[in-house]
Amino acid sequence: NAGVTQTPKFQVLKTGQSMTLQCAQDMNHNSMYWYRQDPGMGLRLIYYSASEGTTDKGEVPNGYNVSRLNKREFSLRLESAAPSQTSVYFCASSEAPWDRGGNEQFFGPGTRLTVL
Amino acid sequence: GESVGLHLPTLSVQEGDNSIINCAYSNSASDYFIWYKQESGKGPQFIIDIRSNMDKRQGQRVTVLLNKTVKHLSLQIAATQPGDSAVYFCAESFSGGYNKLIFGAGTRLAVHP
Numbered sequence: 001n002a003g004v005t006q007t008p009k010f011q012v013l014k015t016g017q018s019m020t021l022q023c024a025q026d027m028n029h030n031s032m033y034w035y036r037q038d039p040g041m042g043l044r045l046i047y048y049s050a051s052e053g054t055t056d057k058g059e060v061p062n063g064y065n066v067s068r069l070n071k072r073e074f075s076l077r078l079e080s081a082a083p084s085q086t087s088v089y090f091c092a093s094s095e096a097p098w099d100r101g102g103n104e105q106f107f108g109p110g111t112r113l114t115v116l
Numbered sequence: 117g118e119s120v121g122l123h124l125p126t127l128s129v130q131e132g133d134n135s136i137i138n139c140a141y142s143n144s145a146s147d148y149f150i151w152y153k154q155e156s157g158k159g160p161q162f163i164i165d166i167r168s169n170m171d172k173r174q175g176q177r178v179t180v181l182l183n184k185t186v187k188h189l190s191l192q193i194a195a196t197q198p199g200d201s202a203v204y205f206c207a208e209s210f211s212g213g214y215n216k217l218i219f220g221a222g223t224r225l226a227v228h229p
Contacts, residue, residue, distance in 0.1 A: 004159070031219075040124065040221060041217045041221055042205050042207070042218075042219025042220050042221050042222055043205070043207075043217075044219070045159070045216055046148070046214075046216065058216060059216065059218075090159050090160070092159075104150065104162040104165060105162070105217065107152075107159030107160045107161070108159050109157075109158055109159050110157075110158070110159050
């Protein structure tokens with residue numbers, strides 16, 4: 001099992017460009033998440049998908065969109081990148097959401113994004 | 117690898133000593149807590165969790181203590197090893213708030229031989 005995989009590992013964008021970060025998990029998990037991590041701060045939730053076919057905003061959703069393509073894949077899109085979106089992005093998955101007895105989240109290796 | 121945190125508080129310990137990493141959480145309604153370990157260039161890795169109906173839980177070489185009165189969480193690592201060097205995050209969740217893990221800023225653990 002590869003666990004949670006993310007592509008690309010690194011990306012440099014110019015302000016205004018768009019891109020999609022890809023995430024896939026092979027653990028048959030129902031829930032998937034996107035976080036960003038900035039220096040000196042913990043991870044902050046951007047969007048999550050409790051189950052296939054549903055998505056919801058997290059703590060910092062502005063400037064992002066997501067698509068739960070199927071049970072395995074959850075993508076994060078930046079339509080018009082801004083320097084404030086320079087960060088490390090992590091995708092995670094869990095068997096179930098918290099309110100259904102869900103527990104630990106498994107994280108991917110991250111994507112380091114720089115917006116110039 | 118990616119810089120996890122440039123100005124994190126750092127705990128320095130000698131190899132073989134016990135480590136205690138502390139965390140203050142924010143929401144008195146939080147009912148689920150997790151400790152994650154993050155090595156440089158990698159995603160966070162689950163260490164141990166605890167629910168609010170418990171005040172202590174033990175794993176392999178790790179113990180988590182929860183004090184709901186003062187909203188405090190601690191992670192104890194026994195016989196700390198060089199491989200324990202990493203940034204440690206606590207996270208809280210409120211089941212009624214549905215799915216949102218709130219992470220602390222993290223503490224860097226440096227283990228010296």
